[in-house]
Amino acid sequence: xxxxEIQPVLTQACWDTLYMVGWSTxxxxxxGLPLGILLVLxxxxxxxQNVVVNKVIGQVVNIARSMPFIILMVALMTFxxxxxxxxxxxxxxxxxxxxxxxPFFARLVEMSVREVDGGLxxxxxxxGGSTWKVVRSVLVPEALPSLISGATTTVIALIGYSAxxxxxxxxxxxxxxxxxxxxxxxxxxxxxxxxxxxxxxSLLQIxxxxxxxxxxxxSGGSGGLLLFRPLRGVLPGTVATEAVKKS
Amino acid sequence: xxxxxxPYETQPHSPCLNLHPCPxxxxxxxxxxxxxxxxxxxxxxKVYRSRGREVTAxxxxxxxxxxxxxxxxxxxxxxxxxxxxxxxxxxxxPTSGTVTVAGQDLTALAGRGPRAGRELRRARSRIGMVxxxxxxxxxxxxxDNIELPLEILGTPAKERSRKALELLDLVGLxxxxxxxPAQLSGGQKQRVGIARALAGDPKVLLSDEATSxxxxxxxxxxxxxxxxxxxQLGLTVLLITxxxxxxxxxxxxxxxxxxxxxxxxxTVSELLATPGSELAAALFPVSGERTGEDRTVLDxxxxxxxxxxxxxxxxxxxxxxxxxxxxxAIDTVGGLQIGRMRIELPGRYEDNVVPIxxxxxxxxxxxxxxxxxxxxxxxxxxxx
Ligand SMILES: Nc1ncnc2c1ncn2[C@@H]1O[C@H](COP(=O)(O)OP(=O)(O)OP(=O)(O)O)[C@@H](O)[C@H]1O
Ligand SMILES: [Mg+2]
Numbered sequence: 149x150x151x152x153e154i155q156p157v158l159t160q161a162c163w164d165t166l167y168m169v170g171w172s173t174x175x176x177x178x179x180g181l182p183l184g185i186l187l188v189l190x191x192x193x194x195x196x197q198n199v200v201v202n203k204v205i206g207q208v209v210n211i212a213r214s215m216p217f218i219i220l221m222v223a224l225m226t227f228x229x230x231x232x233x234x235x236x237x238x239x240x241x242x243x244x245x246x247x248x249x250x251p252f253f254a255r256l257v258e259m260s261v262r263e264v265d266g267g268l269x270x271x272x273x274x275x276g277g278s279t280w281k282v283v284r285s286v287l288v289p290e291a292l293p294s295l296i297s298g299a300t301t302t303v304i305a306l307i308g309y310s311a312x313x314x315x316x317x318x319x320x321x322x323x324x325x326x327x328x329x330x331x332x333x334x335x336x337x338x339x340x341x342x343x344x345x346x347x348x349x350s351l352l353q354i355x356x357x358x359x360x361x362x363x364x365x366x367s368g369g370s371g372g373l374l375l376f377r378p379l380r381g382v383l384p385g386t387v388a389t390e391a392v393k394k395s
Numbered sequence: 396x397x398x399x400x401x402p403y404e405t406q407p408h409s410p411c412l413n414l415h416p417c418p419x420x421x422x423x424x425x426x427x428x429x430x431x432x433x434x435x436x437x438x439x440x441k442v443y444r445s446r447g448r449e450v451t452a453x454x455x456x457x458x459x460x461x462x463x464x465x466x467x468x469x470x471x472x473x474x475x476x477x478x479x480x481x482x483x484x485x486x487x488x489p490t491s492g493t494v495t496v497a498g499q500d501l502t503a504l505a506g507r508g509p510r511a512g513r514e515l516r517r518a519r520s521r522i523g524m525v526x527x528x529x530x531x532x533x534x535x536x537x538x539d540n541i542e543l544p545l546e547i548l549g550t551p552a553k554e555r556s557r558k559a560l561e562l563l564d565l566v567g568l569x570x571x572x573x574x575x576p577a578q579l580s581g582g583q584k585q586r587v588g589i590a591r592a593l594a595g596d597p598k599v600l601l602s603d604e605a606t607s608x609x610x611x612x613x614x615x616x617x618x619x620x621x622x623x624x625x626x627q628l629g630l631t632v633l634l635i636t637x638x639x640x641x642x643x644x645x646x647x648x649x650x651x652x653x654x655x656x657x658x659x660x661x662t663v664s665e666l667l668a669t670p671g672s673e674l675a676a677a678l679f680p681v682s683g684e685r686t687g688e689d690r691t692v693l694d695x696x697x698x699x700x701x702x703x704x705x706x707x708x709x710x711x712x713x714x715x716x717x718x719x720x721x722x723x724a725i726d727t728v729g730g731l732q733i734g735r736m737r738i739e740l741p742g743r744y745e746d747n748v749v750p751i752x753x754x755x756x757x758x759x760x761x762x763x764x765x766x767x768x769x770x771x772x773x774x775x776x777x778x779x
Contacts, residue, residue, distance in 0.1 A: 195510070271530035273511065275544040275595065276483055276520030285543060289534035363534075368573060 154337055157324060163321035164238055169244045169306045176302055181295075183209070183250065184257025185283060195269070195279045195312065202334030209251040214257045215392055220248050221316065241310065241318035260291040264348050293364035300356025304349050311345075357365035397694045410711040427463035427629040428647055432495075433599055434460035434483060434633055439492035441478050441655075452478035453489070454655035460648070462598075465632040467624050467642040469674070470652030476635040479652070480603050483633065483644030484522045485515060496522060497598050509567040511710060513702050520548055527604040531576040531586040537587050538563065545593040566620060582613035593630075600624075602634040606641060614638075618645050639677050651675055663728055667696060671764050678728055681723025683737040685764075692721065692748045692764040695754060698733050706757050707738070714750050716740055737764070 181204065190202040191235050212220070221244040225235050228243040268286045277285070288295070311322020321341045329338025441453035452475040460466045470476050481487035483494055493502045496518065504515040505606050511519070530539050541559040550558070563569050566586040576584055585605060592600055602621070606614040622645045636642065641758050642649045642663070650660035651674045659666065659674050667675045675696075685692050699704075711718050723736040740747045744763060754761050 195426075207662070251627065265530070267526060267530040268532060270486060271526065272543070272547075273521060274486060274522070274524040274601075275547050275591075276518070277511070277518040277543075278516060278546045281547055285535075285546070290532060292534065312700075376519055 154328075156341070157328075158321075158337075158340065158344070161321045161324040161341070163313075164323075165307065165310055165321045166309045167238050168241050168245055168313060168318060168320060169303060172249055172306055172310075173303050175242070175246035176253045176306070177236045177299055179246075179250045180253030180302075181257055181288075183254040185213055185261055187254065187258040187289060188261045189279070189283075190286070195282060209254055212247065212251040213255065215248075217244070217248050217313060218312055220244050221313065236317040238318050241316070241320075245306055245313055248284075248309055249302055253298060256301060257291075257295060260294035260298055261287050263294065264290045267278070271349035284367035296360040296363065297355060299327070300352060303352055303356075305337060307345065307349060307352075334343040429462045431460045431462040431632045432459045433497050434458065434466075435478075435495040436483070437493050437495075439479070439494065440490045441475070441482060441487060442490045449547055451527075451655055452514045453482065453492075455492070456652075456655070456657055458650065458657065458660075460631060460633050462631055463625070463629050464647040465622065465634065465645050467646035467649040468633070468635050468652055468657075469637060469639065469642055471651060472637065474652040474653060475655040476637075476652055480601050480633065480635050482528055483601055484519050484524060485511065516547075520544060520595045521597050521599075523595065523597035523600040525585065525588045525592050525600065525602045525605045527607050529576070529581075529588045530606075531584055531587055531591070533576055533775055534727075535575075536572065537574050537576065537579070538567065538575065540587060541591045541594055544591060548595055558594060559590075559615060562593055563587075565593075565624075566590045580613075581609050582617060585609065585613075585617050586620065589617075589624070593624070593628075598631060600630055600632045602632060604635055604637070606636070607638070614641075615644070621645060642674075643678055643726075649678075664698070664731055667698070667728065667733060670760065679724070679726060679733065679735050681722045681724055681735045681737045683739075686719070686721075686739060689741070691742060691744050691751075693740065693751065693754070694762040694764055695738060695740050696733060696760040696762070697758075698731060699736075706754065706759065707736075709757075710750055711754060713753065716750065741765075 149267045186196075187202065187205055187209070190198040190205070192199070192202075194202075203244070219242075224244045228240050229235050231243055232239045234240050265289055268290060269282050272282050272286055296320060308319070310320050311325070314320040314323025315326055316324075321344060328334040329341070336386040406586060436456055436458040439453050439456040439458070440451070443450045443452055454475075456475075456479060456675045457605055458468075458479070468476050468479060478487060483501075485494065485505055488505060489502060493500055495501065499518055501515065503519055504512065504518055531537075532543070537542070538556070538559045538662060541562055545555040545558060560569070564570055565656040566589055568583060568586050571579065571583065571587075576587065579587065588605070589600075600621075605621075606617050609617060618641060621632055621634070625632050625645075634641070634646075648660070648662045650657045652658070659669075659672060661669070663678070665677065666672050669675060673695065678694075681694060683692075695706075698727070707718055707720070710716070719739045721737040721739055723734070725732065725734040727733075740750060744765070751761055752761070
């Protein structure tokens with residue numbers, strides 16, 4: 149296989165990946181942010197304390213998170229068809245990708261928001277601020293550096309998932325790697341896609357870190373530690389410890 | 396909506412006695428205290444329930460803070476001071492009792508649910524609050540922090556920014572408008588905190604240990620600022636502290652809390668004139684050990700006028716007794732010059748009834764320091 153043959157395939161694959169990951173990230177952020185905030189607010193001692201809502205959201209999020217992506221994809225087929233009219237192709241892949249990423253990002257949001265100093269919430273309450281005002285001017289802006297790290301982690305996870313989505317005909321870099329590398333033993337092509345993925349992921353991580361750190365530094369943080377933050381978010385154990393910490 | 400500024404009134408300072416050079420506690424303007432109560436709590440109780448355990452943090456607190464005064468609540472850790480101040484703006488929902496601020500019964504506005512309704516939020520916006528750890532938003536500049544309460548009140552952007560700059564000027568930080576809180580020192584942060592608390596033109600300012608995170612020098616300047624604001628704006632200040640020095644330098648009135656109850660309260664001068672007052676003893680301690688068994692030790696407290704009269708020599712001459720002075724101090728407490736002296740007379744208490752009567756006749760406050768005299772509890776655990 150020559151470069152002129154493989155080049156259009158790779159270009160198309162890059163666009164497919166970008167398309168799937170872009171849309172599903174957008175959906176995951178738009179839906180995961182309020183969900184994560186709601187998890188904090190409805191928790192015991194929260195501003196909108198509501199045990200039932202909290203338990204329900206928490207359970208749904210946990211189940212969705214612990215589901216292997218490939219199974220989620222199959223399980224959601226009916227739903228996907230109902231939304232997009234098909235179960236194959238890029239559009240169809242966006243549905244399970246987004247749905248898999250929403251609870252993932254929601255948990256990261258929850259952890260970030262929990263880290264916001266309760267004193268700030270209290271300050272806004274003492275000024276007569278509503279819960280909505282607390283969310284808008286304290287929880288989101290104060291957690292922003294950490295939220296951006298969380299979003300970076302989510303994008304990177306989505307790139308990984310999108311490779312699996314590729315195997316059901318959605319295209320993308322993962323699909324190319326599998327089709328050419330695994331099925332046709334074109335190891336050269338496989339390595340190229342691997343290299344592209346590695347570069348893309350590193351770039352994303354760097355950009356995410358730089359943005360998060362610049363925001364963090366402005367607001368007085370040390371900055372250095374933030375590099376390791378996305379990793380911390382991925383460890384499932386931290387959720388419980390952070391939850392206990394709530395003041 | 397603007398900060399009322401009265402010309403800074405100065406008074407000829409009462410002549411300082413050489414014994415104790417004037418401390419950094421000038422009292423620049425006339426007191427603005429009126430007899431109206433702006434904060435009243437009655438029968439306030441707060442019981443925290445957690446995991447089946449009950450903690451009674453407030454146990455029937457009746458507090459009366461007069462308009463225009465600086466009122467200090469002091470007590471040991473866990474006495475319930477923070478619970479009290481947080482109940483005043485209902486950040487903490489009282490278990491029972493009522494809270495009235497500026498004539499409005501806040502407990503009636505609170506409603507049933509845990510959330511603050513519109514009415515209560517509006518009432519809160521008229522009560523400023525400053526915090527021990529400043530609680531400034533790190534994502535906002537100093538100026539935007541000060542604008543926050545105005546955003547909540549729905550003030551137009553232009554007016555907000557004008558007001559914020561005016562307040563920054565008032566607290567002496569006009570050049571820091573664009574800085575982030577992380578770039579400020581502790582004292583500067585608290586100044587911003589105070590400016591922010593004043594943005595909504597509150598009548599009342601609540602302060603929970605506002606100076607506890609600051610060094611002594613900065614503490615003095617922040618207290619001075621609070622005092623000036625109290626005098627210039629007629630602002631009523633309710634402050635919580637565990638430092639006697641805070642009460643001593645700026646409070647008109649004080650209350651001592653212990654185990655959720657107010658055990659002593661009144662104006663500082665009333666307290667100082669109360670025999671056996673724990674607060675008074677802590678505010679103004681004198682020391683000196685009795686030199687022998689058959690002796691009577693007296694604490695003589697004199698205010699203003701009486702300080703200038705040569706009472707000790709009169710006493711010695713009239714009754715022909717030898718008086719030894721064990722300890723003495725003159726200080727400014729709540730803007731009043733007071734002196735305290737511990738003297739020793741020969742003979743037991745029974746032998747000295749007449750001289751003690753003489754001293755009391757001179758308008759002096761006499762506390763007999765006996766075996767049963769209370770140890771000034773606060774000195775042990777309080778300020779230092
Ligand atoms: N949210 C809470 N839940 C349970 N108990 C509480 C809570 N807040 C305070 N308490 C308890 O109520 C009592 C009074 O606490 P409070 O914070 O009012 O004391 P304080 O006088 O302000 O003490 P400090 O000087 O240490 O700040 C303490 O025994 C404390 O443990
Ligand atoms: Mg406290």
